[in-house]
Amino acid sequence: MVPRFDGIHTGSKLIVNNRGKQLGRRGLIVSGASGTGKSTSITQLGKRFQIEFERRHPGIPDRIPVVYIVTPPDANPKALAMELARFLGLPISSADNSQSLSHTVAAVMRRAGTGLVLVDEIHRLDLTTRKGKDASDQLKYFFDTISATFVYAGLDLDESSLFSGVRGRQIAGRFIPINTRSFAHNTVEAKRDWIKLVATMEHSLRLHKHVPGALVELAPYLHARTGGMIGSLDQLIYEAANDAIADGTEKISKPHLEAVILDIAANNQYEPPGRRSRR
Numbered sequence: 001m002v003p004r005f006d007g008i009h010t011g012s013k014l015i016v017n018n019r020g021k022q023l024g025r026r027g028l029i030v031s032g033a034s035g036t037g038k039s040t041s042i043t044q045l046g047k048r049f050q051i052e053f054e055r056r057h058p059g060i061p062d063r064i065p066v067v068y069i070v071t072p073p074d075a076n077p078k079a080l081a082m083e084l085a086r087f088l089g090l091p092i093s094s095a096d097n098s099q100s101l102s103h104t105v106a107a108v109m110r111r112a113g114t115g116l117v118l119v120d121e122i123h124r125l126d127l128t129t130r131k132g133k134d135a136s137d138q139l140k141y142f143f144d145t146i147s148a149t150f151v152y153a154g155l156d157l158d159e160s161s162l163f164s165g166v167r168g169r170q171i172a173g174r175f176i177p178i179n180t181r182s183f184a185h186n187t188v189e190a191k192r193d194w195i196k197l198v199a200t201m202e203h204s205l206r207l208h209k210h211v212p213g214a215l216v217e218l219a220p221y222l223h224a225r226t227g228g229m230i231g232s233l234d235q236l237i238y239e240a241a242n243d244a245i246a247d248g249t250e251k252i253s254k255p256h257l258e259a260v261i262l263d264i265a266a267n268n269q270y271e272p273p274g275r276r277s278r279r
């Protein structure tokens with residue numbers, strides 16, 4: 001796993017600064033295009049926090065240091081509380097009253113010593129609707145009543161309604177923004193970073209005949225194919241490796257990579273050399 005963005009670093013620093021604070025805590029908002037590694041980086045932050053927590057407080061049972069939820073589509077306050085309750089393993093029924101459910105969830109998180117709350121797909125909160133505003137208020141209630149660091153992640157949040165209106169301004173005033181982007185390939189440094197990523201993924205391959213460095217040599221081609229999207233690169237190498245296993249060659253060659261059909265975004269930006277020269 002390649003350490004990506006300053007998200008993990010900023011997140012870790014934030015957690016330390018927030019420790020023991022009920023008031024004045026700050027959160028982190030990770031925003032970017034699909035496949036740029038938002039979910040991966042926040043779950044990595046969660047893993048680190050959990051490991052660190054267990055190292056600092058060994059042997060304490062019934063602790064839930066990290067909570068991770070995905071914002072449900074068309075979220076309302078109760079749906080958010082139910083997601084948290086499910087993660088915590090609480091017995092819930094749809095007949096439960098929304099307010100008592102959120103009180104129970106907050107109480108359990110306090111008792112379980114939850115110190116990090118990760119909320120993914122936050123762009124699903126539509127702050128232009130009543131339901132979305134109520135759901136945002138619900139999150140703010142948890143923010144205020146659980147002394148944890150809150151981390152939100154979502155698609156291109158600058159373009160969403162998350163920062164609009166009074167609630168949006170409140171979020172903007174409390175959260176530090178981090179943007180995830182595709183890898184560039186226009187400077188020596190950017191190329192070096194891209195090669196590092198390719199090398200890490202290549203290193204994790206378990207193909208009997210793969211010659212180390214073969215993928216690194218194809219780094220410019222891999223960038224052209226994927227547009228520098230970490231998710232597309234992951235997919236490309238994963239599928240090519242599977243094909244190399246299926247056809248018995250046990251090493252990734254350019255035809256394996258050429259044969260992989262990538263996502264629409266990667267396909268749209270890719271210009272094979274032949275097509276480029278015809279323009």
Ligand SMILES: Nc1ncnc2c1ncn2[C@@H]1O[C@H](COP(=O)(O)OP(=O)(O)OP(=O)(O)O)[C@@H](O)[C@H]1O
Nearest residue numbers: 001002004033034035036037038039040230231234
């Ligand atoms: N640092 C990394 N090192 C290696 N692989 C990574 C890294 N970050 C992300 N990936 C891979 O890239 C893929 C996409 O990442 P991820 O799901 O985190 O993107 P996302 O920004 O959350 O996308 P979406 O908005 O569609 O949910 C995943 O398959 C993941 O394994």
Ligand SMILES: [Mg+2]
Nearest residue numbers: 038039040120
């Ligand atoms: Mg994601």
